Amino acid sequence: xxxxxxxxxxxxxxxxxxIVSGCxxxxxxxxxxxxxxxxxATEGGNGGKxxxxxxxxxxxxxxxxxxxxxxxxxxTRAIAELNIDPKSKYLQSKSxxxxxxxxxxxxxxxxxxxxxxxxxxxxxxxxxxxxFPGVKFVIVDAEAPKLPxxxxxxFKEEQGCFMAGYLAASMSKTKTIGFVGGVEIPLIKxxxxxxxxxxxxxxxxxxxxxxxxxxxxxxxxxKSQADQLFANxxxxxxxxxxxxxxxxxxxAEAKGVGFYAIGVDQDQDAEAPGRVLTSMVKRVDxxxxxxxxxxxxxxxxxxxxxxxxxxGGVGLSEMKYTKKDVPVAVMxxxxxxxxxxxxxPPTIVAPTTLAEFDTFVVPKID
Amino acid sequence: xxxxxxxLMVATPLLxxxxxxxxxxxxxxxxxxxxxxxxxGAFAATLGALSTPGHPGNAVLGLLYALLAxxxxxxxxxxxxxxxxxxxxxxxxxxxxxxxxxxxxxxxxKFGQGGGFISTQILPHLLGKLNGLTLFAFFATPLIWFxxxxxxxxxxxxxxxxxxxxxEASGISVLKTRTGAILFGGMMAGLAGAYLSIGxxxxxxxxxxxxxxxxxxxxVTSGRWSAVGCLIAALVFGGAEALQxxxxxxxxxxxYQVFNALPYVVTLLVLAFGGKSAQAPASLGRPYHKS
Numbered sequence: 126x127x128x129x130x131x132x133x134x135x136x137x138x139x140x141x142x143x144i145v146s147g148c149x150x151x152x153x154x155x156x157x158x159x160x161x162x163x164x165x166a167t168e169g170g171n172g173g174k175x176x177x178x179x180x181x182x183x184x185x186x187x188x189x190x191x192x193x194x195x196x197x198x199x200x201t202r203a204i205a206e207l208n209i210d211p212k213s214k215y216l217q218s219k220s221x222x223x224x225x226x227x228x229x230x231x232x233x234x235x236x237x238x239x240x241x242x243x244x245x246x247x248x249x250x251x252x253x254x255x256x257f258p259g260v261k262f263v264i265v266d267a268e269a270p271k272l273p274x275x276x277x278x279x280f281k282e283e284q285g286c287f288m289a290g291y292l293a294a295s296m297s298k299t300k301t302i303g304f305v306g307g308v309e310i311p312l313i314k315x316x317x318x319x320x321x322x323x324x325x326x327x328x329x330x331x332x333x334x335x336x337x338x339x340x341x342x343x344x345x346x347x348k349s350q351a352d353q354l355f356a357n358x359x360x361x362x363x364x365x366x367x368x369x370x371x372x373x374x375x376x377a378e379a380k381g382v383g384f385y386a387i388g389v390d391q392d393q394d395a396e397a398p399g400r401v402l403t404s405m406v407k408r409v410d411x412x413x414x415x416x417x418x419x420x421x422x423x424x425x426x427x428x429x430x431x432x433x434x435x436x437g438g439v440g441l442s443e444m445k446y447t448k449k450d451v452p453v454a455v456m457x458x459x460x461x462x463x464x465x466x467x468x469x470p471p472t473i474v475a476p477t478t479l480a481e482f483d484t485f486v487v488p489k490i491d
Numbered sequence: 492x493x494x495x496x497x498x499l500m501v502a503t504p505l506l507x508x509x510x511x512x513x514x515x516x517x518x519x520x521x522x523x524x525x526x527x528x529x530x531x532g533a534f535a536a537t538l539g540a541l542s543t544p545g546h547p548g549n550a551v552l553g554l555l556y557a558l559l560a561x562x563x564x565x566x567x568x569x570x571x572x573x574x575x576x577x578x579x580x581x582x583x584x585x586x587x588x589x590x591x592x593x594x595x596x597x598x599x600x601k602f603g604q605g606g607g608f609i610s611t612q613i614l615p616h617l618l619g620k621l622n623g624l625t626l627f628a629f630f631a632t633p634l635i636w637f638x639x640x641x642x643x644x645x646x647x648x649x650x651x652x653x654x655x656x657x658x659e660a661s662g663i664s665v666l667k668t669r670t671g672a673i674l675f676g677g678m679m680a681g682l683a684g685a686y687l688s689i690g691x692x693x694x695x696x697x698x699x700x701x702x703x704x705x706x707x708x709x710x711v712t713s714g715r716w717s718a719v720g721c722l723i724a725a726l727v728f729g730g731a732e733a734l735q736x737x738x739x740x741x742x743x744x745x746x747y748q749v750f751n752a753l754p755y756v757v758t759l760l761v762l763a764f765g766g767k768s769a770q771a772p773a774s775l776g777r778p779y780h781k782s
Binding site: 186187188219303309334335336337338339340342343344345346348349350352353354356357368369371372375379 | 493497500501591595598599687691692693694696697698699701702703733736737739740741742747748750751
């Protein structure tokens with residue numbers, strides 16, 4: 126009996142290890158952005174002095190070739206083009222336990238604006254923002270607390286996904302397309318709903334097969350799910366699975382001509398030239414740049430800001446490698462759809478949930 | 492047939508890591524750093540495959556790098572837990588953190604941010620779609636079982652995990668045996684990691700092991716510390732995941748959360764109801780102090 130008890134204690138240790146292994150006890154220098162933080166805190170505000178901007182990334186980090194990478198691009202551009210403190214940088218979170226620490230760390234270093242990249246930081250922001258009324262807090266993809274120093278950036282991803290779905294269904298030879306999601310959360314369900322609606326609009330007979338990896342990091346899972354979808358008749362697969370989704374691109378690359386992946390968030394077309402049909406681009410970089418600029422100019426506005434297809438906030442990539450494969454008629458339809466999605470009032474409303482997709486009525490594109 | 496192949500493919504990295512860990516635990520050591528050693532192996536294999544001139548490099552050389560890297564991490568682990576008698580769980584956690592930081596930092600320094608994939612050759616397929624690592628894992632299972640249970644070396648290994656004092660009294664060096672076991676475990680974890688990078692995807696991304704090392708730990712317990720038990724557990728867990736992928740692709744929606752929890756639930760059940768045969772080596776996790 127003693128052995129078993131000890132073993133259970135051992136298991137307890139494993140559990141602790143699991144929890145601990147996710148944390149970063151101190152922001153480690155190797156993980157920091159542009160430069161090491163200066164000891165002297167730059168004064169915040171817009172009194173002519175260059176502002177210090179901080180970005181708190183989620184666990185994906187700047188190499189996810191996606192969401193966080195885009196945020197970093199926006200920051201880099203801001204440092205290059207705006208007269209902001211060149212010490213502005215990002216901190217990567219190793220686990221949700223780091224969110225609060227990273228946000229607080231920037232605020233106490235004298236940052237004028239702190240951008241939290243990722244919905245998961247909403248709770249942490251709610252706690253930290255009221256403590257630093259002089260600092261502007263901005264969160265991407267989630268509700269910001271109702272404070273004069275807090276704002277949120279939202280994207281109408283469903284619009285870009287709708288176009289991706291329309292393109293995929295128009296291009297599919299097998300009349301079967303796939304979707305590989307990461308973790309099943311409402312945000313990714315929104316991608317799925319928009320994609321399915323676009324596919325249905327192009328051709329109601331096209332089947333959309335959906336899988337979820339349940340993981341943002343396991344590249345091999347993304348690849349084996351894509352392999353399975355290809356084996357089951359799909360010839361184009363859209364991924365919204367972070368780094369795991371890069372496996373989908375690898376799978377399409379391995380399959381070769383006739384098969385495509387569709388990238389997400391950033392322009393991933395160059396990851397496998399010719400095998401990535403397009404990417405559903407979400408311009409987090411533009412949103413981050415705009416936000417820093419607004420704070421710099423003293424134009425910061427609290428509350429919600431929406432990036433949609435009209436402002437170029439979401440959309441398809443320029444399709445540098447694949448444009449030649451797409452019939453002109455399909456391209457023309459995509460332009461038309463873009464106009465209809467962006468019209469006031471919109472003549473196509475892309476669904477944001479599967480429930481909305483169920484009642485979605487196929488619009489006429491002409 | 493396809494489903495059988497995908498079960499074997501999903502099970503391979505789990506089985507490789509679990510076989511190594513079973514030997515380590517038989518010697519009386521718990522290596523929680525398995526996850527980190529896998530990740531290091533995955534990265535080293537990529538570097539090795541890219542080290543030969545010409546695109547896309549040599550995957551077989553990647554295997555050698557993975558062996559060395561897994562072994563090096565294991566040597567570090569062994570130094571602390573065997574030589575310095577440090578707490579094994581704590582050192583294991585440190586290895587995991589170190590591996591995550593180290594691979595991430597070198598990856599970023601070497602390959603920069605953004606840019607295209609690093610793309611390596613994939614290990615050649617030897618039997619259908621199965622590569623050498625898969626075949627190795629399945630052929631190694633009976634050999635390891637035989638060695639542990641039917642040879643003098645295996646008996647010595649087990650005695651270090653059960654009664655290290657008596658083992659030492661009968662002339663076995665507990666410290667050497669345990670160090671050897673840890674090195675073997677690290678190299679197997681390195682190969683398991685190599686399977687994820689050069690064996691299956693042909694690329695590397697940060698934290699790509701993504702918890703597989705912990706599932707391998709669960710497999711060792713569920714498999715009751717026996718190589719054959721590990722094989723069965725790896726096939727069950729790998730099979731569950733492959734079936735779930737297949738199910739999803741066919742449009743049968745199965746919640747992946749259940750499958751993610753499965754290894755740990757089975758482990759707890761085995762511990763709770765496994766009876767006498769589910770007992771761990773008696774000195775598992777206890778540092779041995781040579782007097």
